[in-house]
Amino acid sequence: xxxxxxxxxxxGGILIGLASLLATVLSGKIPGISGVFGRLLVAxxxxxxxxxxxxxxxxxxxxxxxxxxxxxxxxxxxxxxVVMAIAGLLVGFGTRLGGGCxxxxxxCGVGMGARDSIAATLMFMVTAMVTVFIYNRVAL
Amino acid sequence: MKAGKLVLFxxxxxxxxxxxxxxxxxxxARVIGFLDVFGAWDPALLFVITGAVGVYGTGMLILRRVxxxxxxxxxxxxxxxxxxxxxxxxxxxxxxxxxxxxPGPALANLGALRVEALLFVPAMAIGxxxxxxxxxxDR
Numbered sequence: 001x002x003x004x005x006x007x008x009x010x011x012g013g014i015l016i017g018l019a020s021l022l023a024t025v026l027s028g029k030i031p032g033i034s035g036v037f038g039r040l041l042v043a044x045x046x047x048x049x050x051x052x053x054x055x056x057x058x059x060x061x062x063x064x065x066x067x068x069x070x071x072x073x074x075x076x077x078x079x080x081x082v083v084m085a086i087a088g089l090l091v092g093f094g095t096r097l098g099g100g101c102x103x104x105x106x107x108c109g110v111g112m113g114a115r116d117s118i119a120a121t122l123m124f125m126v127t128a129m130v131t132v133f134i135y136n137r138v139a140l
Numbered sequence: 141m142k143a144g145k146l147v148l149f150x151x152x153x154x155x156x157x158x159x160x161x162x163x164x165x166x167x168x169a170r171v172i173g174f175l176d177v178f179g180a181w182d183p184a185l186l187f188v189i190t191g192a193v194g195v196y197g198t199g200m201l202i203l204r205r206v207x208x209x210x211x212x213x214x215x216x217x218x219x220x221x222x223x224x225x226x227x228x229x230x231x232x233x234x235x236x237x238x239x240x241x242x243p244g245p246a247l248a249n250l251g252a253l254r255v256e257a258l259l260f261v262p263a264m265a266i267g268x269x270x271x272x273x274x275x276x277x278d279r
Contacts, residue, residue, distance in 0.1 A: 012163020013191025019155035028212035057153020063251030065161035076169035087239025088260035092267025098228025111197035112216035127233025
């Protein structure tokens, strides 16, 4: 497991799909990460417990994988920290306004063939590609 | 909620975090490599999303056919493609391209206490709070 291949990408994707499926059956909701996390920040959310437990599991599973496999622990910072903070603000705001992120829209919504999720996914993918294109040409 | 069900939620989260890490999506260079279509393009994210969408889509199809077993599965009906969806997804795309983090990988990297994640996640929480507070975003 120490040499990364596209098999890792495929197997990891399958695990993400299975995890989303399990969380859907358990919660009866679409378990997109931005929604699961974002609704923890809303006082009126009635079902905070499973959301917190699911996210602790996510962080724990990642931590264990980082410890077990070198290829999983690979982390190459690409941006200055100030850019990361701005990016976080935009990702938080945009995912809640748009009703989903790469998992809620990109995996679950697209997986179910929902038209709004397919539209959202195309939009954030293209916008992100344009952003990278521009960033690579203007960043000092 | 019963403890057994919460354990299963923890397992689901654990699988999700493992999938993110194994797939390489917790490495921003790999994500930005995928988004950099005019540079040295990295196809890995396409394989991740294919695996995830394939399993989730097939799984949901099967679950919907198994009657009487799952009383409450979320609707697959599309919400309207309105201005909030368009503006929100566009802003998300800009943030994703800038940082190379979407919400899942950002949280997963808290598991390694990486400074990028420790900065990104609180900023993301503030952005979410603003969307809730001022735009009533709760789709």
